Amino acid sequence: MTSVAARVQDKTLRFVRAVFSRYYRSEPPPPIEVREPQQREFAYWEFGKQVMVRHLSFQSVGELLRRLAEVVPLHAYRSSAYFRYPAAPMEEKGWEGADLVFDIDADHLDLPCADEHSYRVCPVHGLRNSDDGKCDECGSGLSDVEWVCDRCIEGARAELIKLLNVLTDDFGVSESEIEVGFSGNRGFHVVVYTERLRKLDQMARREIVTYLTCEGIDPSLLGLPWKGRRVRSLRRPSLDEPGWRGRIVRSVASQLERSGEVQSWLEDPDWGALRPSRWRELISRAISEERVNVDPVVTQDVHRLVRLPWSLNGKTGLAAARIPLDRVEDFDPFEEAAVLKGPPVRVRVLFAPRFRIGGGEYGPFEGPAEVKLPVHAAVYLILKGLATLASQ
Ligand SMILES: [Zn+2]
Ligand SMILES: [Zn+2]
Structure with missing residues (x-):
């Protein structure tokens, strides 16, 4: 990189840090909350540093907020685990349990939009x-851009809603023990605080993942018409059964309703209505639509660091916003997580498809151009590697 380019990068990074610092030093401070903070490990990445600062411990959220205001991190985390000595080295921390955490990321969902917004940019010439x-x-060298569109968010949201249904309906988790958050980029986090689940080890958490993702599911064990099962030997289906059997039956019913091939099935469900091979198709489809695509690695890990709610995501400048359970369906991350404030700023944009953030729509920017953008839009493009401060 030439020294001019390096100076522009430095200046741009200092600008983003100043915007982040306005957020962390605002009065009142950001509504960051942590349950049982004394037992948590905290960690953060600083601007321009390559090492994560870990093994931090705070006696209160107030103390944590003062540190965040002082450091102004690029990313900030807390442990899912509860420790006796959170500031000790890993092997001496005294693990006392961990919240059950789930991560849903649009990037892992094989969404059809992913190919439409896979971009590569040259730092001088833009899209190439x-x-x-x-x-x-x-x-x-070209760099890959992680673009996120509304369809990415909707895809992740659909998984989130399925996850919440299984947690409450199948596992009996009460809503007051579930915390939902936007990741600040392209997905959602769910934290379950239920006390009797805290001690689950890695194997037990792995089983929960298997249950959610239907890995290795055998429909014949659920009494469904599957290979080798004689239809007449099966229990009659009913739409209000619990667990995966009920979920698959309901999905099969709605597929039949859409296709119109068995008009009476909703009122009078009966395995005799179709050929076994057709049931297998419907059941396979039900499983692939209803399975919950969580990241298995995150849920199994009993030492996971999770993003602090309402901290800023250093890949976007959006906040990892908490989402009340009654807002899951209509929460709009590009509006409600766009929390950065400040005067509009001139940036040199390399390239960007049309996007919306914080109540405005911007672009598309086809080639390198200088434009004035609101601060949240400017920071969003900068952190995605698509803009730098304009040199004036
Ligand atoms: Zn070039
Ligand atoms: Zn997308």
Whole structure:
């Protein structure tokens, strides 16, 4: 990188840090809450540093907020685990349990929009594509852009709603023990605080993942018409049964309603109505639609660090907003998590598809151009690697 480019990068990073500091030093402070803070480990990444600062402990949320205001981190986390000595080295911390955590990320969902917004940019010429990963005009290395669109968010939200239903309906978790948050980028987090689940070990958490994702599910064990099961030997289906059997039956019913092939099935469900091979198709489809696509690694990990609610995500400048359970269906991350404030700023945008943030719509920016943007939009593009401060 030339020294001019490096200076622009430095200046841009200092600008983003100043915007973040306005957020962490605001009065009143951001509504960051942590349950049982004395037992948690805290951690953060600082601007421009390559190492995570870990093994921090605070006696209160107030103390934590003062540290965040002082440090102004790029990312900030707390442990899902409860420790006797949170500030001790890992092997001496004294693990006393961990919240059950789930991560749903649009990037892991194989959404059809992913191909439409996979971009590569040259730091000078903007949007470029080449097989060798170098700009065809200047030879600079191209970088991949992690773009997120409304369909990404809706895809992740659909998984989130399925997860919440299984947690409350199948596991009997009460709503007051569930915390839902936006990740600040392209997904959602769920934390379950239920005390009797805290001690679950890695294997038990792995089983919960298996249950959610239907890994290795055998429909014949649920009394469904599957390979080798004679239809007449099966219990009659009913739409209000619990667990996966009920969920699959309801999905099959709604598929039949859509296709119109068995008109009477909703009133009078009966395994005799179709051929076994057709049931297998309907059941396979039910499983692939109803399975909950959580990240297995996150849930199994009993030492996971999770993003502090209402801290800023350093990949976007959006807040990891808490979402009340009655707002899960209509929470709009590009509006409600766009918390950064400040005067509009001139940036040099390399490229950006049309996007909306904080009540406005911007772009598309086809090629490199200088534009004035509200601070949350400018920071969003900067952190995605698509803009730098304009040199004036
Ligand atoms: Zn180039
Ligand atoms: Zn998308």
